[in-house]
Amino acid sequence: MTEETIPDTMLALRLKGVGMENVVLEEVAVPRPEADQVLCRVECAAACASDNKIIDQGGKHSLMSGWDVAKWPATLGHEGCVTAVEVGEQWADRVQVGARYAVQPAIPSGPTRFKERYNDNARGVRKIAIGYTLPGLFAEYVLIDPEVISTGCLLPVPYEGLPRFTVALSEPISCVVAAQQHSVHVVKDTPSAPRRAELGLLKGGTTLILGAGPMGLLHIEIAMTHEPATIIVSEPSDERRATAEEFFAERAQQAGVELILTVPDELDGVIAEVTDGQGVDDCIVALGIRAVQQKSFDYLGHGGVTNLFGGLKAGDSVIELDARRIHYDSVSAVGSSGGDPSDIAEVLEMIAAGTIQPGKYVAAVGGLDAARDLIGAVRSQELEGKGIIYPSMRRALERVDGWSAEREGEFLA
Numbered sequence: 088m089t090e091e092t093i094p095d096t097m098l099a100l101r102l103k104g105v106g107m108e109n110v111v112l113e114e115v116a117v118p119r120p121e122a123d124q125v126l127c128r129v130e131c132a133a134a135c136a137s138d139n140k141i142i143d144q145g146g147k148h149s150l151m152s153g154w155d156v157a158k159w160p161a162t163l164g165h166e167g168c169v170t171a172v173e174v175g176e177q178w179a180d181r182v183q184v185g186a187r188y189a190v191q192p193a194i195p196s197g198p199t200r201f202k203e204r205y206n207d208n209a210r211g212v213r214k215i216a217i218g219y220t221l222p223g224l225f226a227e228y229v230l231i232d233p234e235v236i237s238t239g240c241l242l243p244v245p246y247e248g249l250p251r252f253t254v255a256l257s258e259p260i261s262c263v264v265a266a267q268q269h270s271v272h273v274v275k276d277t278p279s280a281p282r283r284a285e286l287g288l289l290k291g292g293t294t295l296i297l298g299a300g301p302m303g304l305l306h307i308e309i310a311m312t313h314e315p316a317t318i319i320v321s322e323p324s325d326e327r328r329a330t331a332e333e334f335f336a337e338r339a340q341q342a343g344v345e346l347i348l349t350v351p352d353e354l355d356g357v358i359a360e361v362t363d364g365q366g367v368d369d370c371i372v373a374l375g376i377r378a379v380q381q382k383s384f385d386y387l388g389h390g391g392v393t394n395l396f397g398g399l400k401a402g403d404s405v406i407e408l409d410a411r412r413i414h415y416d417s418v419s420a421v422g423s424s425g426g427d428p429s430d431i432a433e434v435l436e437m438i439a440a441g442t443i444q445p446g447k448y449v450a451a452v453g454g455l456d457a458a459r460d461l462i463g464a465v466r467s468q469e470l471e472g473k474g475i476i477y478p479s480m481r482r483a484l485e486r487v488d489g490w491s492a493e494r495e496g497e498f499l500a
């Protein structure tokens with residue numbers, strides 16, 4: 088079923104080998120869906136620091152499972168909002184032509200197609216992703232495979248009025264929501280009471296966030312929903328600390344959370360002072376630097392949890408840790424990559440309710456011809472927030488100070 092005229096060709100940003108020099112915007116055929124697939128028009132897509140990880144690692148990235156991008160180019164982009172334009176028979180009852188969908192790009196399934204391109208014929212592969220081995224969203228159209236739909240990863244947008252960019256940003260926000268729910272504390276109300284496990288950052292505790300890039304900023308916002316008494320943010324960039332201050336100082340005050348911004352060199356002293364030498368209850372490492380991930384254990388107090396949110400490169404991911412800290416101090420480490428459809432659904436509700444306002448995170452917008460520049464700007468950490476690409480447009484990357492439904496409408500007009 089289809090309602091609109093679908094062109095024969097489209098532009099797509101493809102990775103054709105390892106390295107930025109192999110990221111190419113090119114004309115390719117618009118794929119047409121088989122009975123078990125759906126073709127969607129991409130309304131908008133956001134860039135993420137993780138795009139650069141697949142660019143730098145190609146088949147060695149853990150979500151690629153050996154897929155050689157030099158032989159089988161990958162279309163990049165995994166945060167987006169799409170509209171179904173042609174629906175294969177199998178999904179006629181489930182996917183509506185013309186309806187808008189959010190995408191959970193991390194698919195908890197092995198692939199149904201091209202198994203021979205993965206290591207060992209995809210045996211043991213239990214997670215694949217859009218913008219990695221499945222077609223990505225920096226393109227005018229995207230073909231959605233059946234495993235995306237059967238796992239609930241193509242989610243109808245629940246409210247018509249949600250601007251496209253907010254739907255795209257539900258993905259990175261969902262990663263943060265999922266990550267913070269992975270932190271588990273074993274608590275007791277009194278020494279003689281039974282133990283219980285509590286999901287999430289410790290209520291009334293001290294949370295430390297390392298890195299205030301776009302993801303670190305989102306972590307600050309979501310951390311406040313767990314009601315810690317104090318949030319310490321460590322970030323070397325003056326601009327990024329200033330952005331964190333501008334976004335959250337007032338909100339934290341209203342929520343009764345003490346927000347402390349500091350630099351890595353002063354962090355030990357700040358933690359010692361704030362926690363009276365005890366160490367923090369939660370640490371979120373919102374960056375992908377091995378030494379910092381290792382060091383994060385040192386900041387933890389008794390029962391503290393470090394959340395290794397930033398992924399490390401293959402071959403540079405082994406860290407040392409003092410087993411006595413686990414034994415005597417009950418510290419632990421958790422991690423997660425991406426979220427589930429339930430996290431996207433939760434975030435869309437939060438956006439609709441105004442609990443999260445994603446507009447403030449938008450720092451750049453552009454047409455599909457700006458997608459490569461955007462990924463470069465994310466790599467060089469030039470943006471104090473997220474960048475949104477509208478694939479139907481051809482427009483250079485433009486810096487903006489926040490975004491809204493109105494501004495999106497004007498841009499697209």
Ligand SMILES: NC(=O)c1ccc[n+]([C@@H]2O[C@H](COP(=O)([O-])OP(=O)(O)OC[C@H]3O[C@@H](n4cnc5c(N)ncnc54)[C@H](O)[C@@H]3O)[C@@H](O)[C@H]2O)c1
Nearest residue numbers: 136137262298300301302321373374375396397423424425
């Ligand atoms: N787990 C997931 O689901 C998930 C999802 C999206 C992104 N990520 C990862 O999260 C990480 C952060 O993403 P981002 O877009 O904010 O990246 P980014 O590179 O823009 O930000 C990292 C920040 O860390 C700061 N930093 C560097 N050294 C530091 C130190 N020693 N102490 C404190 N801060 C320091 C940098 O100045 C920078 O501002 C990336 O590794 C990304 O791949 C993970």
